[in-house]
Amino acid sequence: MPxxxxxxxxxxxxxxxAMRDAAPDAITPTLERPPKPELGDYSTNAAMLLxxxxxxxxxxxxxxxxxxxxxxxxxxxxRVEVAGPGxxxxxxxxxxxxESLAAQLDAxxxxxxSTPERPERVLVEFVSANPTGPLTVAAGRGAAYGDSLAxxxxxxxxxxxxxxxxxDVGGQVRRFAESIAARMQGREPPEDGYRGEYVVxxxxxxxxxxxxxxxxxxxxxxGTEAMRERIAATLERFGVRFDxxxxxxxxxxxxxxxxxxxxxxxxxxxxxxxxxxWLRTTEFGDDKDRVxxxxxxxxxxxxxxxxxxxxxxxRGAERMIDPVGADxxxxxxxxxxxxxxxxxxxxxxxxxxxxxxxLVEGGERARMSKRKGEFAALDDLIDDIGVDAARFFMLQRSxxxxxxxxxxxxxxxxxxxxxxxxxxxHARIASILRKAVAEGRAPAATDGMADEAALxxxxxxxxxxxxPAKAAERALVQQLLELPAEAVGAAERRAPHRLVxxxxxxxxxxxxxxxxxxxxxxxDGLEQARLAICVAAKRVLARTxxxxxxxxxxxx
RNA sequence: GCCCCGAUAGCUCAGCUGGAUAGAGCGACUCCCUCCUAAGGAGUAGGCCGCAGGUUCGAGUCCUGCUCGGGGCGCCA
Numbered sequence: 001m002p003x004x005x006x007x008x009x010x011x012x013x014x015x016x017x018a019m020r021d022a023a024p025d026a027i028t029p030t031l032e033r034p035p036k037p038e039l040g041d042y043s044t045n046a047a048m049l050l051x052x053x054x055x056x057x058x059x060x061x062x063x064x065x066x067x068x069x070x071x072x073x074x075x076x077x078x079r080v081e082v083a084g085p086g087x088x089x090x091x092x093x094x095x096x097x098x099e100s101l102a103a104q105l106d107a108x109x110x111x112x113x114s115t116p117e118r119p120e121r122v123l124v125e126f127v128s129a130n131p132t133g134p135l136t137v138a139a140g141r142g143a144a145y146g147d148s149l150a151x152x153x154x155x156x157x158x159x160x161x162x163x164x165x166x167x168d169v170g171g172q173v174r175r176f177a178e179s180i181a182a183r184m185q186g187r188e189p190p191e192d193g194y195r196g197e198y199v200v201x202x203x204x205x206x207x208x209x210x211x212x213x214x215x216x217x218x219x220x221x222x223g224t225e226a227m228r229e230r231i232a233a234t235l236e237r238f239g240v241r242f243d244x245x246x247x248x249x250x251x252x253x254x255x256x257x258x259x260x261x262x263x264x265x266x267x268x269x270x271x272x273x274x275x276x277x278w279l280r281t282t283e284f285g286d287d288k289d290r291v292x293x294x295x296x297x298x299x300x301x302x303x304x305x306x307x308x309x310x311x312x313x314x315r316g317a318e319r320m321i322d323p324v325g326a327d328x329x330x331x332x333x334x335x336x337x338x339x340x341x342x343x344x345x346x347x348x349x350x351x352x353x354x355x356x357x358x359l360v361e362g363g364e365r366a367r368m369s370k371r372k373g374e375f376a377a378l379d380d381l382i383d384d385i386g387v388d389a390a391r392f393f394m395l396q397r398s399x400x401x402x403x404x405x406x407x408x409x410x411x412x413x414x415x416x417x418x419x420x421x422x423x424x425x426h427a428r429i430a431s432i433l434r435k436a437v438a439e440g441r442a443p444a445a446t447d448g449m450a451d452e453a454a455l456x457x458x459x460x461x462x463x464x465x466x467x468p469a470k471a472a473e474r475a476l477v478q479q480l481l482e483l484p485a486e487a488v489g490a491a492e493r494r495a496p497h498r499l500v501x502x503x504x505x506x507x508x509x510x511x512x513x514x515x516x517x518x519x520x521x522x523x524d525g526l527e528q529a530r531l532a533i534c535v536a537a538k539r540v541l542a543r544t545x546x547x548x549x550x551x552x553x554x555x556x
Numbered sequence: 557g558c559c560c561c562g563a564u565a566g567c568u569c570a571g572c573u574g575g576a577u578a579g580a581g582c583g584a585c586u587c588c589c590u591c592c593u594a595a596g597g598a599g600u601a602g603g604c605c606g607c608a609g610g611u612u613c614g615a616g617u618c619c620u621g622c623u624c625g626g627g628g629c630g631c632c633a
Contacts, residue, residue, distance in 0.1 A: 030572085030575085032572080034576075035576060035577075035578095036576085036577085039576075043576085045574095045575060048575070048613085048614090051613085052613095057613085058613070083576075084575080084576045085575070085576070085613070085614070086575090086613090087575080087576070130633070167633065170632080170633065171632060171633070172632075172633060173633095274631085275631090276631055278631095287558080287559075287629075288629090290631095291630090291631045292631095293631085294631040295631060296631080298631085300630095300631065300632085300633090301632070301633050302633095304633095305633095325627095326560085326561070326626080326627050326628080327627065327628070328628085328633080329559095329560055329561080329627070329628065330559075330560075330627085330628040330629055331628090331633090332560085333559085333560095353560075353561070353627095355561065355562080355626080355627085356626075356627080360568090396568090396569075396570090396581090397568085397569060397570080398569090398570080400560095400561060400562080401561080401562065401569075402561085402562070402625095402626065402627090403568090403569090404567095404568060404569095405568095406567090406568070406582085409568085409581090409582065417581095417582095417595080418580090418581050418582080419595095420595045421581085421595075421596090423595085424593080424595045424596075425596090427593075427595085428592080428593060428595095428596080429592095431592065431593055432592045432593095433592090434592085435592045436592080439592095485572090486572085489572060490572090493572080493573085495572090497570080498570085498572070500570090501570060501571085501572090501579095501580075504570095504580070504581080505580085508580090511596055511597065512597075514592080514593095514596075514597085515596080515597055515598090518591075518592070519592060520592050521591095521592080534592095555593085556593075556595065
């Protein structure tokens with residue numbers, strides 16, 4: 001896919017290469033928009049990066065780079081300047097903007113997509129909340145993060161699988177079954193059981209279906225299955241769908257755990273002590289060794305998880321990304337150690353730490369504990385503020401920052417709500433296109449809406465457009481061209497929250513364009529050019545919102 | 557005690573792997589609808605980037621120490 005900014009970067013690299021008599025290692029210069037428009041359209045720090053290797057003052061290197069670039073950008077740049085400590089600033093011609101916009105439109109839906117140097121098969125395992133209760137808001141943050149990350153990785157050219165690990169066996173599940181049984185018999189759940197109202201309802205349903213309160217095995221099975229369905233329904237509402245629901249029970253029943261332990265034993269990392277079987281994780285940087293098989297003969301969750309990750313690798317995963325809650329972050333070093341003990345590079349296992357979400361309203365904070373029965377359910381949050389606001393707010397902040405979600409702000413269906421800022425820009429563009437069709441200034445598609453593809457095609461024809469000349473036009477075009485790099489950067493850094501900032505900035509640039517540039521009714525050529533900019537902006541906003549899992553409305 | 561994360565505007569937080577005069581939203585204050593959606597725009601006020609050192613042409617960003625807050629240190633998951 002043509003990426004005009006990537007071509008500019010390549011030009012800078014080649015100019016830097018041409019002057020590298022001292023042959024420094026490859027540098028990765030920045031290409032960014034300077035803080036003030038007077039400083040040019042783009043700026044690079046390449047000279048400052050090269051200066052140490054040349055043993056020259058940054059400004060002198062910058063001057064040499066300037067003349068190299070000046071020659072290479074003859075048709076595209078009006079001028080190239082050296083400024084500040086050694087920045088080389090590019091003032092690009094109208095023609096460059098026109099051609100870049102045309103290239104973007106020509107790429108259609110492929111714009112933003114990229115091909116990594118080394119595409120990977122990535123398995124993103126997320127949410128994986130115990131099927132012993134409804135999803136909490138905290139799980140929702142993990143869902144929003146994991147799903148957006150998966151979407152980003154796909155756009156960045158990787159092969160992605162979304163997977164949910166169902167912890168459908170073990171102590172928590174037993175307590176869950178005991179709690180259901182107690183409710184079926186009209187008793188209170190045990191002290192360490194699940195006391196939520198949903199357990200009462202579930203017990204009623206199972207009783208109606210003829211379940212036997214004495215058969216804990218069966219209650220565990222049907223209870224977790226009922227919860228799994230409920231969780232899946234909540235996630236579906238939330239716009240999150242998994243490729244695979246992986247049952248931990250499968251690992252136990254299929255002797256996968258024994259096989260994994262045996263594998264580790266053959267590699268020489270397993271020993272017995274105090275009646276238990278241990279993995280020598282300290283060999284790989286962990287604080288202490290960890291138990292795989294308890295003295296009562298039951299495998300630990302850790303052993304099951306090792307078998308699980310081994311299974312992921314056997315299924316072809318080249319990278320495993322497991323966003324985990326902050327309350328489990330202590331678990332990460334031992335899992336890393338286990339990956340290494342299995343004979344793999346531990347770096348292919350990544351566990352982004354999800355910090356907590358706190359719901360804030362008038363200073364009050366909801367607690368989130370499933371077992372005590374007082375929790376903030378994701379469904380309740382969606383009912384309250386809607387999917388778009390929920391996902392936008394949860395993705396607004398870096399995953400490793402604790403988030404206070406302000407319900408009062410998120411609930412507002414008004415101008416104060418930051419979600420609508422971006423959506424409104426999209427709706428405004430749709431409105432312009434509708435008007436253009438209504439006045440016969442743009443072709444209509446079969447559905448009566450503007451034929452965006454036709455507009456794009458006409459615009460990308462060579463020389464068809466007047467050049468974007470106003471500052472607001474140029475700024476918007478430049479902003480839209482950032483999408484591919486933004487998407488790749490957000491994917492590589494596992495940081496979907498960057499897209500929220502990008503979407504907000506793009507919307508702001510559109511609103512400024514809207515203020516300064518009349519579209520429908522502008523002089524011939526200019527009107528076509530602006531309609532093309534509108535189409536490009538609409539696509540970028542829709543794409544970005546989609547990556548966030550937020551809708552892009554045609555009207556508001 | 558050890559480990560992880562955080563500390564940036566009144567509030568909630570960004571800051572693109574070290575670059576130019578540190579940004580956004582909310583809140584406060586002033587303006588702008590004969591005009592494609594005012595869910596918008598223009599502007600003002602608001603900062604010792606937790607503290608102290610260090611690294612270098614340059615540090616909110618990297619290193620060390622400290623303070624405060626959150627979390628974790630189980631043969632639970």
